[in-house]
Amino acid sequence: MGFSITFLGTGAATPTLRRGLSATVANVDEKLCLFDCGEATQIQMKRFKVKALHIQHIFISHLHGDHFFGLVGLLFTYHIGKRKNELHVYGPPLLEEILRIQMGISVKELNYPLVFHPLSSQNLEMVCEEDNFTVSAFPLQHRLPAYGFLLKEKERPRKVLHQFIEDYHPHYTDIVRIKSGEDYVLPDGRILSNEEITFPDPPISFAYCFDTAFYAPIAEVLKNVDLLYHEATFMHDKAELAAEKGHTTTIQAATIAKKALAKRLMLGHISSRYRNLDSFLNEARNIFSETYLAEDGMTITLRK
Numbered sequence: 001m002g003f004s005i006t007f008l009g010t011g012a013a014t015p016t017l018r019r020g021l022s023a024t025v026a027n028v029d030e031k032l033c034l035f036d037c038g039e040a041t042q043i044q045m046k047r048f049k050v051k052a053l054h055i056q057h058i059f060i061s062h063l064h065g066d067h068f069f070g071l072v073g074l075l076f077t078y079h080i081g082k083r084k085n086e087l088h089v090y091g092p093p094l095l096e097e098i099l100r101i102q103m104g105i106s107v108k109e110l111n112y113p114l115v116f117h118p119l120s121s122q123n124l125e126m127v128c129e130e131d132n133f134t135v136s137a138f139p140l141q142h143r144l145p146a147y148g149f150l151l152k153e154k155e156r157p158r159k160v161l162h163q164f165i166e167d168y169h170p171h172y173t174d175i176v177r178i179k180s181g182e183d184y185v186l187p188d189g190r191i192l193s194n195e196e197i198t199f200p201d202p203p204i205s206f207a208y209c210f211d212t213a214f215y216a217p218i219a220e221v222l223k224n225v226d227l228l229y230h231e232a233t234f235m236h237d238k239a240e241l242a243a244e245k246g247h248t249t250t251i252q253a254a255t256i257a258k259k260a261l262a263k264r265l266m267l268g269h270i271s272s273r274y275r276n277l278d279s280f281l282n283e284a285r286n287i288f289s290e291t292y293l294a295e296d297g298m299t300i301t302l303r304k
């Protein structure tokens with residue numbers, strides 16, 4: 001159980017030995033969501049010990065090859081690996097046709113149910129709901145229609161204070177009742193209110209923003225996000241090029257994080273032109289101090 005993010009590919013455009021192409025896994029209580037599936041994502045999953053069969057939802061941001069050319073391979077591996085559980089794929093409507101043509105040539109009928117969810121909303125829209133979290137899509141600004149994703153946990157039950165457990169040794173069934181909001185009645189009839197023996201366990205949120213030009217309105221959608229993973233393809237001296245290509249610079253990504261009051265910013269989709277990334281990172285940190293660079297294989301644990 002827990003909430004973690006693993007970066008499988010943090011590079012841009014073409015893969016290098018250091019950085020694979022866009023792919024990120026969110027693990028929420030062992031339910032896995034994959035955001036983008038660049039070429040060789042399957043290999044990265046093996047390398048970084050991500051259980052591919054546990055992935056239930058795949059979100060494709062847009063149809064540039066570095067964000068989805070690994071998808072068909074993964075779907076095929078699931079097919080010959082005898083996957084049986086449902087797989088949900090979310091992406092621009094054209095992706096459904098691409099998959100139908102590509103998979104249709106290799107495979108008569110998939111061995112598992114694949115449910116495609118076309119994205120078309122012009123606003124923040126919930127596209128996926130699980131027991132413990134939701135994922136919403138929102139439009140970005142890119143050369144092709146592109147979507148960002150916001151994964152948000154639902155309200156979580158309050159946690160029982162350790163001190164209370166140590167002092168009163170409640171029965172397991174009492175703990176279950178307290179977690180559901182009940183007070184605790186002591187043997188002498190005194191009542192300990194739920195509030196005094198529990199503390200809140202705030203829901204966690206994660207946002208994925210790839211690929212996009214600097215687009216200030218998304219700061220509103222991302223308000224107070226715990227972890228913002230935003231593309232930063234270039235340093236700010238290439239701001240003109242970034243705008244032309246529909247990408248974001250270090251300073252622009254940090255500005256979004258600052259406006260959104262994000263708790264932490266991770267930068268990815270980093271151009272392979274940058275060898276020494278110290279000044280790349282510092283440029284962003286001057287705007288938003290809680291900025292870090294994503295690396296392939298890095299896992300951020302947001303809750304244990």
Ligand SMILES: [Zn+2]
Nearest residue numbers: 062064142211
């Ligand atoms: Zn792109």
